[in-house]
Amino acid sequence: MGPPPVHLLGTGTALPGEPVGNDRLAERLGIPSAWVETFIGTRTRHFAVDLDTGRARWTLEDLCTDAADRALANAGADPSEVDFIVLATATPDALMPSTAALLADRLGIQGAAAYQLQSGCGGAVQAFAVARALLSLGPAGLGLVVGGDVCSKHLDLGQDFRDLPPAALVNYVLFGDGAGAAVVSGRPRPGARAALTHLEHRLAGLGLPPGQRVEWFGAADLRSGTAPRTPVREDYKAVEQRVPELARELRDALLTAADWSPESVDYLLPPQLGGRMTERITSELGRGLEWEPVSCVAETGNTGNALVLHQLDRLLPLLTPAQRALVLSVESSKWIRAGFTVEASDA
Structure with missing residues (x-):
């Protein structure tokens, strides 16, 4: 018999600002819009930094808080019910304090365990695995699984993009910023999805x-x-x-x-x-x-x-x-x- 299931009670997401289309991005980078559509096939993305100034408008903490708030509302759960947070990211706001701890503070969750995983795009699955292990110890409680990244802060918007080869341009058109969250439990509850x-x-x-x-x-x-x-x-x-x-x-x-x-x-x-x-x-x-x-x-x-x-x-x-x-x-x-x-x- 395998590990018990993880029950999904609600989910929520957050994206910073308005979507940035290929025409706008191509104009900013000085590359053909058709190249983005043909090579990558991504139509829009969202950035936490201002494309013109490079100024940060949202932090990872901001986006994770918005996603978590929406997940809790979707689940009909109160932050006080959350026993633990597991947050997966490749781009934390700082090495310390952890974004997971800052998120717990923003949500007003006193006494919750806050775990942060340094991971790539498979990190949300890793976070669910950690949540499953924690729920096996206390299945009656609730957990919050969160994943997010602000990749745009790693990109240099001040350079001359016309000199970059296609392999280097990929990261400027492929990635976007955002966060998502899920409220989980170890036992089925009314309203579980x-x-x-x-x-x-x-x-x-x-x-x-x-x-x-x-x-x-x-x-x-x-x-x-x-x-x-x-x-x-x-x-x-x-x-x-x-x-x-x-x-x-x-x-x-x-x-x-x-x-x-x-x-x-x-x-x-x-x-x-x-x-x-x-x-x-x-x-x-x-x-x-x-x-x-x-x-x-x-x-x-x-x-x-x-x-x-x-x-x-x-x-x-x-x-x-x-x-x-x-x-x-x-x-x-x-x-x-x-x-x-x-x-x-x-x-």
């Missing part, structure tokens, strides 16, 4: 170089000249090759673990990379099947740790009793395959 059942979060890139690397450095590094000139690097060709393979492996592993036939699945929440690649992966994974895809990346951009939570927020209103969903996430930082199965609640 769905249950997260079989879960997988495994390293799948032993011996392979990372597909993405995000640097951090301090004042001493800047003075000595040893700070990396490129804070965000991505091997997009490796991502194109490896992610579809790992997505297929993950799909098959989850179906086997849940003892589900492919025909019994109603919804597919595919890996969210860019709009174009996500479309290709979705088409291949569901070929010959009537799986309805639930995707957000073409509208939100790649929001990292928020992606799975944004997809869940779109999925839950669609689910009817006895329906099922596969949630797949592939993290290219060190090739991690992460996902879970979802079953609609009977109520």
Whole structure:
């Protein structure tokens, strides 16, 4: 008998400001709008920094607080009921204090345990795994799973983008900022929307170089000249090759673990990379099947740790009793395959 399910009581999301379309982004970067649409396939994204001035308008703490407030309202829960927070991010506001602790303070949750995971886009699945372990110790309580990233703060908006090769421009058009949250419990409650059942979060890139690397450095590094000139690097060709393979492996592993036939699945929440690649992966994974895809990346951009939570927020209103969903996430930082199965609640 496997670990008990995690019951989803409510979800919420947050995106900073108005959506930035390809024409606006292309004008700012001095690149053809058609290149963005053809190469990446993402139509809009949201930025926590002002595109013209580079000034920060929202922090990760701000976005996570908004998403958590909406999740709690969606679940009909009060912050005082929350026993713990698990927050996943690759871009915390500071090394200390943790954004998780700041979030607990903003929500007014005295005495809650606040955990923060440093992770890539598979982090929301990792956060659900930690929440499941905590709920197994106290299933009657409530937990708050949060994921979010503010990737735009790592991008240099003052440079001449006309000199950058396409591989370097990818990070300026692929990513967006945002946060998502879910209220979870270890026992079914009135109003529970769905249950997260079989879960997988495994390293799948032993011996392979990372597909993405995000640097951090301090004042001493800047003075000595040893700070990396490129804070965000991505091997997009490796991502194109490896992610579809790992997505297929993950799909098959989850179906086997849940003892589900492919025909019994109603919804597919595919890996969210860019709009174009996500479309290709979705088409291949569901070929010959009537799986309805639930995707957000073409509208939100790649929001990292928020992606799975944004997809869940779109999925839950669609689910009817006895329906099922596969949630797949592939993290290219060190090739991690992460996902879970979802079953609609009977109520």
